[in-house]
Amino acid sequence: MCLFAPYSNQYCNGLVNNIRIFYPPLPLQRGEFIYHLLLPTPAPPKREFIYNLPFTIKKVYYNNILQTIGNTPLVKLNNITKDIPATILAKVEFFNPGNSIKDRMALKMLEVAEQEGRIKPGGTIIECTSGNTGMGLALAAIIKGYKCVFTTTDKQSKEKMDILRAVGAEVHICPTNVEPDDPRSYYSVARRLAAEIPNSLHLNQYDNLANRQAHYETTGPEIWQQTEGKITHLVVATGTGGTITGTAMYLKEKNPNIKVWAIDVFGSLLKKYHETGELDMSQVHAYVTEGIGEDFVPENYDFSLIDKFEQVTDKDGAVMARRIAKEEGIFVGYSAGTALQGIMQLKDELKEGDVVVVVFHDHGSRYIGKIYNDDWMREKGST
């Protein structure tokens, strides 16, 4: 009798086998449906919350937590950006079950490894992670029956380590300020563990192209649908390059005129590499912003898709994250502040009619002891 277009397409597929799926132009809230009664006479679509629907839905649950990944909301920023003539929309990724965008690529990397027979039942997943990829992998491992061993650096928030252990992962903390090929680095320790632990697989989010593929298949199409194809700029704070490359690849296929801006942190070599092709290690110095910037170039990058790199200081990113929490009511992580600060630095390049989508990668609760702690901010000279 009907078709539904619920908030999530996984949800929708579960609900309505063999019925046409209708993606409405309107942004829906969770639990809200557009339904369309096809019989007895065609009628215009109606919009209603699940508890008010005039019919019963057979199945109103997801089969497991992994099915809730993706289909995150796009939210207009109204206050911080009020002097920018463009519309600024945040893709709020902490709505994912692991509270970050990295759930998307964690699941994809694991699914591809399974399809290729690179991991066997009961095996161990090994990964270097600043925390968010680890969380996504840990959730997927629980559902799929794997163990997780993660390496991370001593600059990451304690909250992130505690969270990983809370979901059953073993975490090895390695020094930050060593070269990537130093045996103590978190990359080298992950490689060593993968060699030592039987039936284990080092997923390697930096060079594993399933990372960017996840964003090509999900983040890009969602943004295209949610803006009804009106997006003019994509802005992403960037680390492995998976989010920016995969999302940009999809969006530029749809409209090659979309501008893609990467936001980097001072202390990373990515901006200079993009501009000159030179791996200039003199650019590299310690910074405290988490999840972004690199001291090498991961294979997930396709720099030809990136139109511009902008660098932001640790302090400006942190102050902006705190403003987003207080002025927009969106409790975001550090790199969201960096990304929005990048837009503020480039705001003179935006004009009326532009539709800018900025990715907010994760949730502020991971940074309570850092950017949301006044003592920490004072200690870092960021107040």
Ligand SMILES: Cc1ncc(COP(=O)(O)O)c(C=O)c1O
């Ligand atoms: C908080 C945060 N922001 C930004 C990024 C960068 O995303 P990507 O690695 O896809 O470039 C990450 C990656 O781990 C992250 O955890």
